[in-house]
Amino acid sequence: MRIDATCGSVFRAWRIRPLLLWATLLTLAWSLLGCAPGLSAPAVLNQAETIAREDARRPLPQHDSSAPIVTVEVRAATPIYPGDPVTIVVRAISQEPVDAYRLAIDDADTGWRAVKRLPGGLLSFEWTAGEPGSYVLIGQARTTAGAVGEGRRLLTVEPPDSSSSQSGQPGSRPDPTAQDTVIFYASSVTLPTYPFAEYQSQAVDPAYRWPYRRFDRDRFWQQAPQPSPQTYQLLILENRYLQVLILPELGGRIWQVLHKPSGNRMFYQNNVVKPSPWGPPQQLGWLALGGLEWNLPVIEHGYDWGTPWDYRALQESDTVASVTVATPRDGRLLHASITVTLRAGSASLEVAPTITNLSPDELQFDYWQTAMLAPGTGNRPSPDLHFVLPGQLMTVHSTANPDLTGPTLLFTWPHYKGRDLSRLGNWREYLGFFEYPAAHGPFTAVYDPWYDAGAVRIYPPEIMRGSKVFGLGWENALGSDLFTDDDSAYVELHGGLAPSFFEQARLAGGASISWQEQWYPVVDLGDLTTANANLALHLARTADAFQVGLYPTRPLNGVINLLADGVPVARRAVVASPEAPFQGVLPVDGAILPQVQQWQLQVEDQQGQRWISYEMSDPS
Known part of the structure; x- marks a missing residue:
């Protein structure tokens, strides 16, 4: 037919x-x-x-x-x-x-x-x-x-009566159509799942009294079992702009953030549950499910990326809803609690972790967050995907690239030996590296011009001192059959309490450490130059103008000001929202371009509140 x-x-x-x-x-x-x-x-x-x-x-x-x-x-x-x-x-x-x-x-x-x-x-x-x-x-x-x-x-x-909602009525769920509304509800998702539990055995890390399951990778690959459908609980936060999906039974991860106006996904989303050959060396079997996962108490994704986490949902009001996921209190010496909050009228997600040392003695440990990203709708990055890191020096963690032999090799960012390493298509093999000597902050981001979509992380670098990037490579990339059953792929942004995997965080007995981050998807900018909690900015210079793109995390009605060495040279009204980002041009006198030492772009709302101020000497 x-x-x-x-x-x-x-x-x-x-x-x-x-x-x-x-x-x-x-x-x-x-x-x-x-x-x-x-x-x-x-x-x-x-x-x-x-x-x-x-x-x-x-x-x-x-x-x-x-x-x-x-x-x-x-x-x-x-x-x-x-x-x-x-x-x-x-x-x-x-x-x-x-x-x-x-x-x-x-x-x-x-x-x-x-x-x-x-x-x-x-x-x-x-x-x-x-x-x-x-x-x-x-x-x-x-x-x-x-x-x-x-x-x-x-x-x-699905059959017409197969869905569920917070009210428990089949075939329906709340509809947050109003800008001043946010909701929480529960649902489920069925995924093909390999029987990896049959190839795991119980183990304990005595340093942290941390139970985990060790994976028998050789037996799994020799017997080659096939997946079968398994249903998992899905916790959902939703407002006008975003739909946030959390999988409490698979590490309490944020599995996906959907940008509803465009239909874009922010995170990579593996639609099969398949053990990979990666993870802590003593454990292995890591599930590259995608989303944002919480990794402790050891490096390389921790132990609890695929185990059930406790959770508590709280609908504070019509304008605020949250889900808190936490590790079980079963005798382990560290406890992690992460609260995910969505507010009405905002296209930004709040993530607030708290790590507590339950022992009387100081502990050295690892805490990292791993975001697996494939912004857009293709569920795999293009060669044009662009890593946006504010730092200028990086250090290698691991790679198969002969030009970046490591680990701990220092290299300049973004250009090194004539290659722009911020662009994924310029990577030959897999590569992982850290910002050096520590995270620069206050943001990291990726943007894929091919999909015209990206993701932004805003965080406190004085607390989260580690910033890491990983990609599978491009010309000779690691095969996706190692972790999924299709040709999907991803890149990773990590954030950690220590500057790198070569160091550990310390926490006194009975002490806790807490902080707050923001994550949000970005669309329709062309590319991304910088970002803060209010908006993401793209700025590019032409012969006689500046091309400007703005993606605000909430509706903006204001003005863009361009200053040359402190003197205003261009001004333009701007109306933008997460549903309708702004792209426009600021014309300038071409004769003054070579004479300017410092450019500054300012965005303010009608009340005069500054949303962003960005200085640059050569933004082209």
Whole structure:
């Protein structure tokens, strides 16, 4: 069967079942007429979607391969029910020009569609969800030289009564449509899960009285067990701009933050629970599930990345809701408690950890947070992903790159030996490094211009003195089959109490340490230059102007001022919000550009409150 996609038209693809065959043919004929309406605005991504497992051992495509890297993006309300609209986008990363795309939904196939006939050069569809069940989505891209790349995704349509809400009523959940509302509710997600518990044995780290489970990696790979569906509890905080998903049974992690206006995801999201060969050497089996995880009391992801954490949810009011996750009080000497708070009218998430030494004696320990990131909708970074670190000197932790032999090699940032190492596509192999001699702060960020999306972390560097970056590489990247069953990938931003893995934090007996961070997704900036708790800024200079992009974490109505050596030279009114970021131009007299020693950009609201002030000598 074929399904038409001429001119990016809307189509409806149903599984071929006897009762639906006639409806399918009518829908196909309607689509072939080319009179379908345009695509709807992106919606919140489906969190119950899982990854097709037919290619369980497929290696990560290489950047220098002739075949394009293909992603199949799904945008829909969560969860998906029969009759719901679902937007499906097929796109590709390729060194060679892509001349055609193709999409199959089970037995329905578009055939090849020329890029020149597709609006925006991408294959975009609206599909009406069929009856409950799993649907295999296969996207393909073909280059002008004939090389074909493929990406797969398994989409699940739930029965109408399968969802749950805070009230316990099936098929419904609160709808925070008002700007002054935030809600908490509970749901669940079903993920293909490898039986890794069958390959674990009990162990204890005596230094911290910390119980953990040791993974028998060799036996797991020899027996090659297959995954089966398992349902996990999902805790959800939601307001007008963000949907925050927490998995208490899998390390209490923030699994995902969805930017609702765009449908973008901030974190990498592994839709299969699969043990990797990484983790603490004495434990192994780390689950690269994605999101933001809490790692203690040892380095390399700690011990409790995949265990149940205690939790408590608190709906303080219509404007504030939070979830606190915590390690069990079972005799271990350290205790971690992390409170995740979402406020109404804000596109920023508050994260407030507290680490307590329950013993009478001083303890040396490790605490790191690991954020696995793939901002946008493709669930893998592009080669243009850009790391934004304020520091100028880094030190290697680990790498396979011969130009950065380490560990502890110092290198300049962002340029080293003629390469811009802030760009992922310039990495040949995997690389991990720390800001040196400690975290610069007060922010770190990543931005992927290909998806026009990013993520920002705001933190206190006087407390969180460690800042680490890790990536799988690009040309010779670590294979995604090590941790998932598709070709998805990620980069990592770490934050720690100690400056690096080569040092430890100290805490006196009975003492605690607490701090607060902010995390938020960013969209529609083009790139990212700097950020604070109020907004993310992109600034680029041309021959006679400055290009400015602003993404505020709450609505802004104010003014942009540009100063040259302290003298105002340009001014522009600005209205922006998390739903509608600002991009504009500030013209300047080209004759004065070479004479200016210091530029300053200021953003203020109508009450005169300064939202950001950024100084630069050469922002181009």
